[in-house]
Amino acid sequence: MAITVVGSVAYDSIETPAGRRERCLGGAATYFSLAASFFTDVRVIAVVGEDFGPEQEAVFNARKIDTRGIERAAGKSFFWEGSYLDNLNEAKTHITDLNVFASFNPKIPDAYRDSEFLFLANIDPVLQRRVRDAMPQAKLVAGDTMNYWIKDHRPALLEVLKGLDVLLINDTETKMLAGNNNLVQAARAVLAMGPKALVVKHGEYGATLFSGTAAASAPPSLRSGASAEERVAIGMNPFRAPALPLEEVVDPTGAGDSFAGGFFGYLASQPEVTPAAFRRAMFYGGVMGSFACERFGTERLQQLSHKEIDERFNLFRELTHLD
Amino acid sequence: MAITVVGSVAYDSIETPAGRRERCLGGAATYFSLAASFFTDVRVIAVVGEDFGPEQEAVFNARKIDTRGIERAAGKSFFWEGSYLDNLNEAKTHITDLNVFASFNPKIPDAYRDSEFLFLANIDPVLQRRVRDAMPQAKLVAGDTMNYWIKDHRPALLEVLKGLDVLLINDTETKMLAGNNNLVQAARAVLAMGPKALVVKHGEYGATLFSGTAAASAPPSLRSGASAEERVAIGMNPFRAPALPLEEVVDPTGAGDSFAGGFFGYLASQPEVTPAAFRRAMFYGGVMGSFACERFGTERLQQLSHKEIDERFNLFRELTHLD
Numbered sequence: 001m002a003i004t005v006v007g008s009v010a011y012d013s014i015e016t017p018a019g020r021r022e023r024c025l026g027g028a029a030t031y032f033s034l035a036a037s038f039f040t041d042v043r044v045i046a047v048v049g050e051d052f053g054p055e056q057e058a059v060f061n062a063r064k065i066d067t068r069g070i071e072r073a074a075g076k077s078f079f080w081e082g083s084y085l086d087n088l089n090e091a092k093t094h095i096t097d098l099n100v101f102a103s104f105n106p107k108i109p110d111a112y113r114d115s116e117f118l119f120l121a122n123i124d125p126v127l128q129r130r131v132r133d134a135m136p137q138a139k140l141v142a143g144d145t146m147n148y149w150i151k152d153h154r155p156a157l158l159e160v161l162k163g164l165d166v167l168l169i170n171d172t173e174t175k176m177l178a179g180n181n182n183l184v185q186a187a188r189a190v191l192a193m194g195p196k197a198l199v200v201k202h203g204e205y206g207a208t209l210f211s212g213t214a215a216a217s218a219p220p221s222l223r224s225g226a227s228a229e230e231r232v233a234i235g236m237n238p239f240r241a242p243a244l245p246l247e248e249v250v251d252p253t254g255a256g257d258s259f260a261g262g263f264f265g266y267l268a269s270q271p272e273v274t275p276a277a278f279r280r281a282m283f284y285g286g287v288m289g290s291f292a293c294e295r296f297g298t299e300r301l302q303q304l305s306h307k308e309i310d311e312r313f314n315l316f317r318e319l320t321h322l323d
Numbered sequence: 324m325a326i327t328v329v330g331s332v333a334y335d336s337i338e339t340p341a342g343r344r345e346r347c348l349g350g351a352a353t354y355f356s357l358a359a360s361f362f363t364d365v366r367v368i369a370v371v372g373e374d375f376g377p378e379q380e381a382v383f384n385a386r387k388i389d390t391r392g393i394e395r396a397a398g399k400s401f402f403w404e405g406s407y408l409d410n411l412n413e414a415k416t417h418i419t420d421l422n423v424f425a426s427f428n429p430k431i432p433d434a435y436r437d438s439e440f441l442f443l444a445n446i447d448p449v450l451q452r453r454v455r456d457a458m459p460q461a462k463l464v465a466g467d468t469m470n471y472w473i474k475d476h477r478p479a480l481l482e483v484l485k486g487l488d489v490l491l492i493n494d495t496e497t498k499m500l501a502g503n504n505n506l507v508q509a510a511r512a513v514l515a516m517g518p519k520a521l522v523v524k525h526g527e528y529g530a531t532l533f534s535g536t537a538a539a540s541a542p543p544s545l546r547s548g549a550s551a552e553e554r555v556a557i558g559m560n561p562f563r564a565p566a567l568p569l570e571e572v573v574d575p576t577g578a579g580d581s582f583a584g585g586f587f588g589y590l591a592s593q594p595e596v597t598p599a600a601f602r603r604a605m606f607y608g609g610v611m612g613s614f615a616c617e618r619f620g621t622e623r624l625q626q627l628s629h630k631e632i633d634e635r636f637n638l639f640r641e642l643t644h645l646d
Contacts, residue, residue, distance in 0.1 A: 205528035
């Protein structure tokens with residue numbers, strides 16, 4: 001089933017211990033849609049400036065991604081410059097020029113309206129909600145956010161969370177959103193805000209899926225020390241997917257968005273969204289995130305083959321399975 | 324098969340967000356032997372002072388741990404005081420009184436000499452090597468170390484590493500030992516120092532096993548971007564075991580030693596040390612480490628049942644396995 005994604009399409013200048021790239025194609029919606037395009041049809045809603053040309057367009061076309069929802073506006077595209085010289089796990093932002101993105105008002109092409117899957121990438125929660133409300137036919141809605149929205153736009157964000165099936169954020173964001181430094185307690189609190197499932201991304205250590213409707217109502221007696229059955233009974237059903245130990249992380253930019261693309265793309269490709277499909281989706285998320293890190297920008301995702309994805313999925317299984 | 328462990332038996336005063344305990348029984352050899360005792364016979368070599376009484380002795384006796392190698396010396400036992408108030412992942416040390424441990428010269432009871440498994444807990448590498456040399460019958464030798472020995476006693480430590488089958492250390496120690504900030508490259512460098520396998524402990528994110536004799540000689544072409552088959556062919560055979568997402572970490576002291584005890588204890592209980600046994604041992608390590616965190620000191624390990632261990636092992640499987 002088709003996915004519509006709303007988010008940024010941007011230019012990034014990136015410096016890592018492996019080198020430097022100027023103005024490569026980036027943005028959350030770009031990484032997400034490239035990763036998801038290996039699993040299902042993807043449609044993008046974004047805004048770009050006059051600097052977005054045929055070369056960039058071709059990257060989407062090569063993966064059969066629908067770009068009719070990418071609006072061209074007068075001015076320049078969103079530009080980000082950052083580095084990872086001290087710490088590959090955390091970008092240091094040097095420049096953020098919103099440019100045409102500052103007045104982004106998502107417009108949804110009629111051809112997108114039958115999308116059953118909707119991904120709200122990390123943008124202003126007011127816009128996330130507007131797109132969600134405009135696409136009531138979407139059966140499964142997932143989204144991302146970041147510290148800025150959690151800290152300074154909490155009421156709008158909480159409205160978005162109420163309508164989400166899956167929220168994908170990292171450890172720090174989870175703890176910040178919940179105001180709780182214990183990951184399990186924080187996950188429980190976030191699930192009580194609305195999302196039916198929470199994917200917490202741990203960077204090089206993988207990701208954990210928390211889900212279950214009983215999450216918000218676990219009795220206090222079911223704390224640590226509870227037996228295995230009791231823990232399972234609390235309904236959080238945690239599932240941990242690994243990240244691949246990589247010989248060289250060339251550029252971690254977009255790894256989280258690529259994870260989301262692999263995760264949600266795989267789910268959308270399945271006849272039914274079952275717990276087993278969710279688990280495999282976590283692995284495909286890790287698979288696509290690991291590829292994204294291997295080259296600068298979207299280079300690796302652009303060159304990827306289905307065979308490589310299958311091989312790496314099997315590698316993830318070997319990496320984690322006892323038998 | 325029996326394990327002999329050499330290491331510290333100590334008193335710890337511990338403060339965590341969950342509370343404070345004064346002078347509880349601790350030390351690497353204590354946590355290790357309690358955890359390993361659920362899987363096989365364990366024999367301890369250590370030194371304690373006159374403050375080590377029948378109450379402490381009873382903790383070992385209750386788990387049928389052989390304490391004939393625990394020497395009683397004039398003076399006080401090793402004492403450590405630390406807190407985890409800001410960060411549950413890293414202890415802040417307030418006091419380290421070596422006391423009788425300062426002049427520890429391990430003596431090996433004759434009854435221990437047929438031990439086929441030997442664990443060298445985190446002590447002076449000169450002593451680790453002395454014990455290793457004095458027990459040539461040991462078929463599988465594992466060990467731990469810490470930043471202090473890596474930085475200031477490197478030549479002695481490198482001698483120990485040459486004779487190790489398995490080294491168990493954390494991320495920071497691995498990178499420090501190798502002088503390399505990439506975990507995979509660092510693991511490869513550490514394996515080249517002698518150990519046949521390396522277990523890198525990631526705290527709340529679990530642990531990774533690296534092994535394989537080809538580890539030191541991977542051609543440079545087999546870097547990131549290599550296909551799945553090529554990656555497997557480099558011989559590092561990584562395996563990732565999870566940690567249990569815990570509702571409450573009461574006290575992380577001894578979690579790493581308990582991991583080592585579960586890991587090595589399980590290996591020693593198996594008829595053969597196969598790659599499959601290594602994988603299950605990683606899970607049992609995580610299982611015992613997670614229990615250790617649930618109460619102060621060794622409280623949880625003392626109360627544990629085999630049924631609880633089995634249940635948690637199954638929980639670890641559910642936490643990670645696709646099917």
